[in-house]
Amino acid sequence: MSPLRTQVGIVGAGPAGLLLSQLLHNAGIESVVLERHDRAYVEGRIRAGVLEQGTVDLLTAAGVGARLQREGLVHEGVEVALDGRRHRIDMKALTGGSCVTVYGQTQIQKDLFERRFGDNANIVLEAAPVSLHDVETDRPSLRYLRDGVEHRVDCDFIAGCDGFHGICRASIPADRLDLFERVYPFAWLGILANTRPVSDELVYTSSPRGFALFSMRSTRVSRLYLQCTPDEDLNEWSDDRIWTELQRRLGPEASAGMETGPSTEKSIAPMRSFVAEPMRWGNLFLAGDAAHIVPPTGAKGLNLAVADVRVLAQAFDTYYRTGSADRLDAYSDTCLKRVWKAQRFSWWLTSLLHRFPDRSAFDGRVQRAELQYVLDSAAGQQTLAENYTGLPFGG
Ligand code: RFL
Ligand code: PHB
Numbered sequence: 015m016s017p018l019r020t021q022v023g024i025v026g027a028g029p030a031g032l033l034l035s036q037l038l039h040n041a042g043i044e045s046v047v048l049e050r051h052d053r054a055y056v057e058g059r060i061r062a063g064v065l066e067q068g069t070v071d072l073l074t075a076a077g078v079g080a081r082l083q084r085e086g087l088v089h090e091g092v093e094v095a096l097d098g099r100r101h102r103i104d105m106k107a108l109t110g111g112s113c114v115t116v117y118g119q120t121q122i123q124k125d126l127f128e129r130r131f132g133d134n135a136n137i138v139l140e141a142a143p144v145s146l147h148d149v150e151t152d153r154p155s156l157r158y159l160r161d162g163v164e165h166r167v168d169c170d171f172i173a174g175c176d177g178f179h180g181i182c183r184a185s186i187p188a189d190r191l192d193l194f195e196r197v198y199p200f201a202w203l204g205i206l207a208n209t210r211p212v213s214d215e216l217v218y219t220s221s222p223r224g225f226a227l228f229s230m231r232s233t234r235v236s237r238l239y240l241q242c243t244p245d246e247d248l249n250e251w252s253d254d255r256i257w258t259e260l261q262r263r264l265g266p267e268a269s270a271g272m273e274t275g276p277s278t279e280k281s282i283a284p285m286r287s288f289v290a291e292p293m294r295w296g297n298l299f300l301a302g303d304a305a306h307i308v309p310p311t312g313a314k315g316l317n318l319a320v321a322d323v324r325v326l327a328q329a330f331d332t333y334y335r336t337g338s339a340d341r342l343d344a345y346s347d348t349c350l351k352r353v354w355k356a357q358r359f360s361w362w363l364t365s366l367l368h369r370f371p372d373r374s375a376f377d378g379r380v381q382r383a384e385l386q387y388v389l390d391s392a393a394g395q396q397t398l399a400e401n402y403t404g405l406p407f408g409g
Contacts, residue, residue: 017155017165017166017167017168018046018136018165018167018168019167019168019169020045020046020136020167020168020169021043021044021045021169021170021171021330021334022038022043022044022045022046022169022170022171022172022173022330023045023046023048023154023156023167023169023171023172023173024045024046024047024048024172024173025047025144025146025156025173025174025175025176025180025182026049026050026174026176026177026180026182026302026304027049027056027127027139027175028123028175028176028177028302028303028319029119029122029123029126029302029316029320030175030301030304030319030320030322030323031047031049031173031175031176032123032127032130032137033072033073033078033319033320033323034173034301034326034327035047035130035135035137036076036077036078036126036129036130037076037323037324037327038327038330039130039133039135040076040077041327041330041331041334042334043330043331043334044136045135045136045173046138046167046169047130047135048138048144048156048158048167049137049138049139049140050140050141050142050143050144050176051139051140052139052140053127053139056123056127057120057123057124057127058120059119059123060118060119060120060204060206060237060279060281061119061120061316062119062310062313062315062316063116063117063118063119063230063231063237063313064115064116064216064229064313064317065082065114065115065116065117065316065317066114066317066404067112067113067114067115067403067404068317068320068321068404068406069316069317069320069321070086070115070117072320072324073122073125073320077129078122078125078126078129079125080125081121081125082115082117082121082122082125085117085232086116086117087115087116087117087230087232087233088113088114088115089105089113089114089115089116089214089215089216090104090105090106090107090113091103091104091105091106091215092105092215092216092218092399092402093213093215093218094217094218094219094367094388095217095218095219095220095221095264095265095268096219096220096385096386096389097265098221098264098265098266098267099265099268100213100217100268101389102215103389103395103398103399104395104399105399105402105403108392108396108399108400109396109399109400109403112399112400112403112404113403114313114402114403116216116229116230116231118231119316122316138160140160141160141165142158142159142160143159143181144156144157144158144176144181145157145158145181145185146172146181146182146185146298149172149185149297149298150295150296150297151296151297152170152297153168154168154169154171154172154297155167155168155169156169156172170297171298171299171342172297172298172299173298173299173301173323173326174298174299174300174301174304174305175301175302175304175319175323176304177302177303177304178288178303178304178307180304182298182304183290183300183304183305185295185298186290186295186298187295190295191290191292191295192290192291193288193289193290193291194287194288194289194290194291195286195287195288195289196286196287196288196361197284197285197286198285198286198287198364198368199244199370199371199372200224200241200242200243200244200285200368200369200370200371201241201242201243201244201282201283201284201285202227202239202240202241202242202282202283202285202310203239203240203242203246203248203251203256203280203281203282204237204238204239204279204280204281204282205237205238205253205256205277205278205279205280206231206235206236206237206278206279207235207236207238207274207275207276207277207278208234208235208275208276208278209234209235209273209274209275210233210234210273211228211229211230211233212228212264212268212272212273213228216228216229216230217264217268218311218363218367219263219264219367220366220367220368220385221262221263221264221265221369222369223259223262223263223369224240224241224242224263224368224369225239225241225263225311225367225368225369226238226239226240226241226259226260226263226264227239227311228260228264236273238256238260239310240256240259240260240263241368241369242282244284244285246282248280248282253274253277256277257272257274260272283310285309285310285311285364286307286309287307287308287309287357287361288306288307289305289306289350289353289354289357290305290306291346291350292346292347292350293305293322293346293349293350294345294346299326299342299345301319301322301323301326301349302315302318302319302323303315303319305353306318306353306357308360308361309360309361309364310360311360311363311367311368312356312359312363312364312402313402314359314360317356318352318353318356321349321352321407322349322353324407325345325348325349325407326345328341329341329342329344329345352405352407355401355405356401356405359401359402363398365381366381366384366385366388
């Protein structure tokens with residue numbers, strides 16, 4: 015087994031891993047990406063849909079934003095429905111110009127793969143299992159099996175971009191990490207459908223029957239979510255039942271004229287808040303979902319992953335240009351500041367909009383009053399808009 019030598023070994027070809035390899039390539043730094051699944055699987059996972067302006071700017075500056083600029087839908091506002099009435103929050107006006115862009119994670123994955131393979135990047139697909147070695151030394155390495163043959167990659171640093179269930183965080187001794195976690199007593203049932211979205215903007219819906227979200231992938235494709243129990247059986251949810259429930263939660267007036275149709279994808283996502291601190295062990299740096307998970311309500315997961323790799327790529331760049339490890343040493347603290355602000359927002363919006371099975375009648379009234387306050391007050395709307403469109407990098 016003759017080892018391959020590179021500067022940064024990256025585990026995971028999700029948005030964090032592929033974007034990091036692109037940013038490093040742009041800075042003249044070599045990397046190898048090891049991914050457990052094949053390309054079709056990674057590209058096919060239906061996940062995020064809402065990008066902060068900072069994410070759009072970074073993808074564009076990295077050279078992977080051409081299609082995003084053409085096809086992404088810029089949203090200047092977002093709607094919140096309560097008691098069957100829709101309220102619009104004018105994010106652009108409230109923040110002095112910030113918007114979000116609706117563009118599916120599947121499309122970002124395609125753009126990143128296309129660009130990285132176009133640059134002849136070293137991306138090893140179907141590498142399984144991957145293991146980490148000598149992480150606390152200055153000669154860390156990755157080993158993996160492909161087609162039954164063992165391979166080794168020697169590197170200066172390892173970037174753990176392998177998501178929540180990956181191997182990198184799991185390789186860190188338990189006494190070197192502090193874990194912070196909240197698991198919510200509900201999940202989201204999501205469908206995709208080739209139907210016209212009910213509104214031009216996203217509609218976050220609070221109802222006594224539970225939360226619902228009316229999102230989209232384009233002006234002809236809807237992405238819809240319903241709050242459900244964590245152990246919900248998908249087989250019990252026919253398309254008819256899902257559409258009826260969506261209409262009930264939004265209310266007859268607000269859902270009038272809603273186009274329905276067969277779902278093209280159907281899945282259940284658990285809801286969890288999670289942070290591992292610090293985001294580093296020796297020469298292993300965790301980024302994205304490998305280090306932290308947010309409930310999807312705030313649409314922050316992918317945006318946080320992008321923010322992490324931006325900081326990490328800059329730190330590697332400084333290291334290789336000047337020999338200074340200061341920014342690498344500051345990586346975890348720099349990211350965690352923003353991560354916790356996004357955690358707070360995601361937890362807050364989740365708490366504000368969902369029905370909690372064990373909440374007292376009093377707590378239910380307080381939750382309602384808080385949502386009413388946010389909708390009625392310019393300050394409340396501004397807080398939501400500022401966090402939703404994205405806090406500044408490094409802030
Ligand atoms: P990913 O995307 O999970 O990629 C990790 C990659 O690592 C591979 N891998 C391994 N490879 C080698 N060896 C191993 N041992 C490995 N273990 C795993 C995996 O196959 C995979 O390819 O993590 P990354 O790159 O950090 O990206 C994070 C985002 O994917 C995630 O935060 C978002 O999808 C979260 N999210 C949303 N984020 C947003 O910013 N806006 C949204 O609107 C939004 N909506 C969502 C979401 C996530 C959802 N689900 C399903 C959890 C909506 C949903 C329903
Ligand atoms: C999505 O379109 O998938 C989506 C949008 C907003 C969220 C979560 C998911 O908060």
